[in-house]
Amino acid sequence: MGDDITYRGPLGSLALAEAGAAGVDPADLYLAAVSWWSAAVAPAVSLSAWPGLTTVWTALVHRNTPEADPLLPLLQRLLDGISPLAVHADVTTERQFDAATHATQRAVNAGKGTSSMLLTGSPFTTNRGRPNLSWTLQGPLRLAWEREHMPPTRGKARFRGPSERLAPPDVASLWTPSIAEWEGFQATDAATYSRVLHFSTRPVDIPPISPESDTWQDELALAYAWAFNTRPFLRFSKQALRLRKVIRRVDGRWDELADPHADFFVRIDDHVVRIAGTLAASERTTVASAHVEAAWNLARRAVRDTSHLIGMDTDMVNEIVDDLDRKLLDGAEPEGELERVKSNMPNPYSYTRWKEPSGDNAVRKLKLWYRGRCQMCGTVLALPSPRDRYSEAAHIQAREDNGPDVIENLLCLCPNCHVLFDAGGRVLTDDLAVIDTVSGDAGRRLHLHRWHFIDLQYVRHHRERWRSWQEPATESISS
Ligand SMILES: [Zn+2]
Known part of the structure; x- marks a missing residue:
């Protein structure tokens, strides 16, 4: 399978259609669009394979820190009119996180927003000249990923228990730290960075690729309205479930790396499920094997990028990755027409969600x-x-x-x-x-x-x- 990225659905078409003119790497733009879209539809879409959440957390690590990151203004131009989202840049402390949460909640109460937000910029503060991810920020971040039903219990971070603090809204991350900042990650709590897929940004040297469809704007607008009006509960097709099982089994093999940094990869299955769900929601379908494959392609790039970034033994990493590629290829079965999600199925996890108060009214x-x-x-x-x-x-x-x-x-x-x-x-x-x-x-x-x-x-x-x-x-x- 190599390192190919599968540009899937309207989000993939967006990336292929817009990256060239904007001078950014299409894969970077695709990832960023997936993170944005995951947060935008998270209050409405639920997944059968994962309690509710679909938000995708990514960090695009800049080798050379650009003077201004081009991705966020680009996304705002392309997506904010279709799928409006509260964006909070450089949330580096627990207090800033709480302020962002309250601002989101106020907007919901005033009918001006959804219960979802995207954290952008960088989560690092500079502490005595050294970039650092604060321990107190890690508590609310982990809670935002896990929800109150699975509070983190290990790690050095001290955080208030879920019953003592407001359940956060749906949160996704699209962090763009510099490599110097990112290296501070290693020294801090491993439990937080595994919740984020880490990618190296690429130099822009991409031959133009034509998108499959030039109607991505209409498709996304339709998918957004559909999400909020049917509140879909997305199931996995049989074939998709089979592929997911393969990934989950291989997740156990990261321990073989016998490297403390292998903790970066312990949640590959979680990431794949969330990305696959996000892609399916953008196409208004159940989650099919094609979505799982496309999601794995992104996760695979993150695994390889991360092992390079931390200077791990890449041979051992590649062995696991290639093994997984082969098993997925074996497990792949042709799937017919994707099944459109029509009905408004009850969401068994809805009681754990922080819905808009007007949700049922x-x-x-x-x-x-x-x-x-x-x-x-x-x-x-x-x-x-x-x-x-x-x-x-x-x-x-x-x-x-x-x-x-x-x-x-x-x-x-x-x-x-x-x-x-x-x-x-x-x-x-x-x-x-x-x-x-x-x-x-x-x-x-x-x-x-x-x-x-x-x-x-x-x-x-x-x-x-x-x-x-x-x-x-x-x-x-x-x-
Ligand atoms: Zn009238």
Whole structure:
């Protein structure tokens, strides 16, 4: 298999399409996009093989520290409009971590963000001229990775127990330390660095590669809306589970390296599962063997890079890596069409998650998103406090027709538009343009918050209802 990276799905297409013009290595951009996307969808997506989490933690180690890291501004330009994310740079102390957590929580409470954040920059402080990852920061970092159900118990880091501190939101890391800083990692607690996949940044000397698809923006936007509206619980296909077992078995072999630095690799299976889940979520499918393979390709690069960075016996590392490559190749079975995830399956781990408080309350979500503004005409009915603003939650497929109370079937409307819509004076097209059924005029498109996904089955049901209602009325006039 060599050291090839498999550029998978819309995230892979993003990297191939954008890296050249931006002057960055496509593999670096792919990794960075995977970390970003994993954090962006983490509040919505759960994995069957891992309790809830999908966030991918990476550190891109710069051999030569660039004056300004190009990856983050690039990601912000490419992804923030599609999958908005709270980004916190250079969180180096426990207090800064807590401040970032509280800022994220405040944004959630105000309806302005999700319970997820991405840590960028570098986690190292300079202590007497020597870069250092502080012990007190390691506690909350490990908790953010493990969640409260698996508190770390070993290691030198002192941290307050999970019951004493706020459960952190979903956290991913996209650290970009310099090699000088990174070397400080070795001296500190091994339990923290194994949670991060470490990569060396590459010199940019890449022949242009064409992406498979130029529709990655549309695909990611769709996947993001899908994630937050169906809250998918992603299962692994049989073939994917088989490959994962192979990786997990080989994880036990890192001990053979008899090198304290082998601790860097103890969580390869965890990393592969998280990356595979992130990739599957970007394609709205169950996790297939192709996702596990693509994830292993990234993890394999991290294993090789890390062994170089710490100057390990690379022959021994390569032996394990090649063994794993061979076993994965043997275990690979062709898989047919990837299975789209459709249903909104209950998430057995949801009680451990730090969900948005509005998660189950569709009406409250509407109020937060639209602040009382009518989605059809834009009217805001301002009232004296405490009512502030008046708007109505309108069902698209009517309640009397068994329309559910879910956000995909609800609109935030002013009372006039609500009456017109409920009585068939207005219908919506599949493009969500508003049609006046009396005049036949097509109005502007429905105003839509970027997280508001409207299920077209309800729109069609509403349209059909008023079409079939008009038919008998016409007959009665003609007879
Ligand atoms: Zn209105």
